[in-house]
Amino acid sequence: MGKTIAIANQKGGVGKTTTSINLAASLAKTQRRIMLIDIDPQGNATMGSGVNKEELTCSTYEVLISEARIAEARIAVDAGYDLVPANGELSGAQVELMDVERRESRLREALRSRRASFRSDTGRRKCRSACRAISEPAYWQQYS
Numbered sequence: 762m763g764k765t766i767a768i769a770n771q772k773g774g775v776g777k778t779t780t781s782i783n784l785a786a787s788l789a790k791t792q793r794r795i796m797l798i799d800i801d802p803q804g805n806a807t808m809g810s811g812v813n814k815e816e817l818t819c820s821t822y823e824v825l826i827s828e829a830r831i832a833e834a835r836i837a838v839d840a841g842y843d844l845v846p847a848n849g850e851l852s853g854a855q856v857e858l859m860d861v862e863r864r865e866s867r868l869r870e871a872l873r874s875r876r877a878s879f880r881s882d883t884g885r886r887k888c889r890s891a892c893r894a895i896s897e898p899a900y901w902q903q904y905s
């Protein structure tokens with residue numbers, strides 16, 4: 762059974778991105794199957810994983826608005842984990858999901874279908890505090 766870890770903090774510059782990337786890479790070295798989900802429109806975890814955020818065809822944004830499944834968005838990175846990348850488009854999800862019922866369940870539902878087919882043991886979310894509509898689902902994922 763996979764485990765999910767949410768890395769989130771209201772404050773910027775406290776090491777969320779750094780922790781996410783290093784934890785993902787470290788756990789991947791222990792032969793665990795790891796998926797890092799970038800939920801920050803800044804896309805720093807994406808860039809830090811060696812993926813150019815300006816060249817994404819599918820990202821966390823498409824997953825949250827149900828235009829793609831996690832399996833379609835994930836990218837195997839050199840550090841040995843899978844990344845669901847993000848970029849500035851993700852800012853739009855906050856607005857687009859504002860009136861959507863059960864928006865807090867979007868990521869959970871996406872991950873549920875992922876669990877049936879995906880190879881990761883541990884999901885990891887990197888959350889940006891300022892983006893509440895987006896980061897809150899990650900909290901729900903972790904604690905529900």
Ligand SMILES: Nc1ncnc2c1ncn2[C@@H]1O[C@H](COP(=O)(O)OP(=O)(O)O)[C@@H](O)[C@H]1O
Pocket residue numbers: 772773774775776777778779780805
């Ligand atoms: N454990 C640490 N010790 C010292 N500096 C750190 C540590 N973790 C992160 N940093 C530095 O702090 C800054 C902010 O880190 P970052 O991971 O981008 O924070 P956040 O994602 O929370 O905004 C970066 O310059 C990073 O290199």
Ligand SMILES: [Mg+2]
Pocket residue numbers: 777778779801803805
């Ligand atoms: Mg960051």
